[in-house]
Amino acid sequence: MSDAVAIAVLALIAGGLSLDTTAAFQVMVSQPLVAGAIAGLALGDVATGLVVGTTLQLVWLGVLPVGAAHFPDAAVGTVVGVGVAGLLSRGAGGGGGWPIAFGILAALGVGAVGQRVVLALRRVNVRFSDLARSRAEASDASGVAKAVVLGLALRFFCGAALAAAGLVILLPILRAVPLGGGSDVFPTALWAAPIAAAAFAARPRAGLERACLAAGFAVGMLVLRGW
Amino acid sequence: MSQAGTERGGVGGLRAAERLSILMRSFLIQSVWNARGMQNVGFCFAMLPLVRRLDDTDAVRGYLKRHLELFNTNPALSCYALGAAAAAEASGEPERAVDAKRALAGPLGMAGDSLMWGALRPLAAVVGASLALAGRAWAPLALVAVYNVPHLALRARGIVAGAAGGPSAAREVLGRPFCRVVTAVRAGGALGAGFVLAMAVSGGEGVTLSKVAVSGALFVLVVAALRLRIPLTLIGAGGAVGGVALMLLAAS
Numbered sequence: 001m002s003d004a005v006a007i008a009v010l011a012l013i014a015g016g017l018s019l020d021t022t023a024a025f026q027v028m029v030s031q032p033l034v035a036g037a038i039a040g041l042a043l044g045d046v047a048t049g050l051v052v053g054t055t056l057q058l059v060w061l062g063v064l065p066v067g068a069a070h071f072p073d074a075a076v077g078t079v080v081g082v083g084v085a086g087l088l089s090r091g092a093g094g095g096g097g098w099p100i101a102f103g104i105l106a107a108l109g110v111g112a113v114g115q116r117v118v119l120a121l122r123r124v125n126v127r128f129s130d131l132a133r134s135r136a137e138a139s140d141a142s143g144v145a146k147a148v149v150l151g152l153a154l155r156f157f158c159g160a161a162l163a164a165a166g167l168v169i170l171l172p173i174l175r176a177v178p179l180g181g182g183s184d185v186f187p188t189a190l191w192a193a194p195i196a197a198a199a200f201a202a203r204p205r206a207g208l209e210r211a212c213l214a215a216g217f218a219v220g221m222l223v224l225r226g227w
Numbered sequence: 228m229s230q231a232g233t234e235r236g237g238v239g240g241l242r243a244a245e246r247l248s249i250l251m252r253s254f255l256i257q258s259v260w261n262a263r264g265m266q267n268v269g270f271c272f273a274m275l276p277l278v279r280r281l282d283d284t285d286a287v288r289g290y291l292k293r294h295l296e297l298f299n300t301n302p303a304l305s306c307y308a309l310g311a312a313a314a315a316e317a318s319g320e321p322e323r324a325v326d327a328k329r330a331l332a333g334p335l336g337m338a339g340d341s342l343m344w345g346a347l348r349p350l351a352a353v354v355g356a357s358l359a360l361a362g363r364a365w366a367p368l369a370l371v372a373v374y375n376v377p378h379l380a381l382r383a384r385g386i387v388a389g390a391a392g393g394p395s396a397a398r399e400v401l402g403r404p405f406c407r408v409v410t411a412v413r414a415g416g417a418l419g420a421g422f423v424l425a426m427a428v429s430g431g432e433g434v435t436l437s438k439v440a441v442s443g444a445l446f447v448l449v450v451a452a453l454r455l456r457i458p459l460t461l462i463g464a465g466g467a468v469g470g471v472a473l474m475l476l477a478a479s
Contacts, residue, residue: 022260026302028348028374033355034367046364053367054359056354058423058462062453064344066301073459084314092461100420101471108464115460126259129295132259136291139284144291146432171398191429191466194442196353199451199459200417208410209417216421224429 001044003087009042010083017075018159022065022118023152030075032056032107033150039077039082048089049082053101056081058192059108062199073114076159080166081107087167088174102174110166117158125151239314239390241277241369247308250386256302265299270328273309277316284352286294290316293325300332301339306382308335310389327394346412347374353419360426412452 001009017038028034033053040049056078065071085103127149137142150204200206200213237243256269271294281287300308308331315324355370363369381400388396399405428434428442445466452462 021259023255026253026257027378028351028371031348031352031355031370033352033359033370035369037364050359050364050366057356057359059466060459061349061352061420062233062401062459064340064348066340066344097470101467104467105464105471108460108467112460125259126263126272126454128259129261129264129268132271133292133295134270136288139286139287139291141278141291144268144271144275144295147268149259151268152255155258180323190427190438190442191470192409192463193424194445194460195449195459195466196356197420197424198446198453200349200420201446202450203275203366206413206417212414212417213421215422216418216423217425218421219418220425221429221434224425225434 006043006083006087007164007167007171009086010167011160013039014079014163015040015075015146015158015160017079017155018073018114019152019155020075022073023092023155029100032060035075035078039079040086040151041083043086044085048085048100048103051201052081052085052098053078053105055100055104055192056107058196059104060111061196062202070115070119072108072111073118073159073162074111076163076166077109077111080110080163080170081208083116083163083167084170084174087171102177106166106170106174110162113166114159114162117162121155124154165213237390238387239310239393240317241310241313241318241390245276245313246310246390248387249273249313250306253302253309253353253382253386256305264295264297266302266305267295267298270298270305270309272296273305274313274316280317285371289321293321295327296325296328298328298332300336301343303343303378304335304339304382304385304397304400306385307331307400309385309390311389311393311396312389314390323393327389330394331397335397338400338405342400342409342412343378346416347377347410348462350412350419352461353416353423357419357423357426360430362424374394425448 017030017035020026020028029038033050036049036053036056037046038049040053043049054078056074059178060072060074063071063074081103084106088099088102124139128150132143132147197213197217201210203209238246252275254271256266256273258272259268260266271291274294278287278290281290294312308328311327311331312324315321315327320348350357351373354373355366358366358369386400424442428438
């Protein structure tokens with residue numbers, strides 16, 4: 001699969017998954033772990049998709065896409081991250097830490113840009129809502145359905161366009177970075193897991209959760225170290 | 228609503244096909260989320276199956292305008308409000324439909340956000356992440372299953388209970404037993420997060436002093452950063468940049 005085809009496929013996946021974040025379904029296929037696996041599958045590199053997705057899942061564990069909250073666009077960010085990691089690792093002659101590190105950084109950056117896009121979309125949606133209201137004044141129920149289709153189409157388009165733009169811009173830049181000898185030491189989970197655990201511990205009124213966190217850590221160490 | 232709205236049949240006067248249509252449409256309740264009306268368009272879209280019962284344009288206009296009013300709640304529990312409002316419309320009591328929406332939006336939003344976003348999603352995420360770290364390729368499916376079994380059940384239950392019992396049916400997700408469930412799920416998520424942390428510390432080359440020190444220091448730093456309201460994305464980027472720096476050190 002050429003880069004151009006891969007970017008087109010990933011853009012379509014990003015558009016589809018971005019709908020799940022808030023606009024439609026919300027069955028969690030937009031979560032980084034799932035989105036990463038889907039993007040990895042499309043690239044023929046599920047392992048990279050799972051590594052990038054798991055890391056981002058842990059980093060964004062405490063992000064809540066609730067009501068009017070501002071939140072990073074995790075689905076689009078993850079698809080771009082997996083795209084960057086997967087396509088860079090082809091050029092570098094095999095996986096390793098660098099492409100994954102760059103993929104995660106790209107995902108975090110694109111996720112932050114996606115947050116702005118979502119805010120802009122919500123302002124545009126006011127117009128679709130006005131369209132439905134004006135049609136309602138004329139007793140025309142089709143205006144409501146039309147507003148829904150427009151809202152979904154715009155969300156899909158913005159997710160796909162952001163992913164395509166992210167990959168088109170970032171890939172040449174990151175490919176130009178001179179990398180030293182192959183390094184596989186990028187300690188992904190080593191830093192992502194403390195972030196996830198801290199997201200639980202830092203919650204307000206989380207006394208019981210802090211105790212459970214400590215218990216989970218203790219039990220985990222005992223089990224994983226073979227008692 | 229005109230008398231055409233008072234057809235009999237099914238739960239709360241709603242036929243099975245209508246309940247199913249409202250349920251399916253509820254998945255799009257946030258499709259046009261906007262700052263002015265929030266979920267108003269999505270709510271009205273979900274209520275459209277009952278428009279077919281209306282027989283004059285004034286009734287259609289009134290119906291659409293009622294359900295294009297501001298509305299916002301948790302999408303997973305929105306079905307309780309949809310069911311209650313639809314049953315009220317079906318029985319020819321539009322005022323009761325509006326009252327049900329207004330009465331339920333806030334409480335369902337708080338309860339739903341607390342359960343779905345604050346408890347169930349983190350639990351599903353740590354289950355998925357721990358399986359992925361253990362090398363299970365089906366970890367994403369586990370995440371989707373852990374979240375969606377209760378999610379889909381609550382949506383389906385919400386339509387039926389809301390239609391049958393009206394606003395009072397939502398008590399089953401607003402009472403003390405429900406709060407206990409939320410607390411238990413949150414505790415399960417925290418337990419899982421602790422386990423994931425242990426996996427990170429003990430994985431790979433085993434427990435080393437440097438890994439324990441780095442993990443412990445990161446944990447304390449991130450807790451402090453979160454208390455200072457620094458966004459998780461920024462913290463994550465800091466972690467990734469730190470990882471790149473470690474790689475540079477190792478490569479040199």
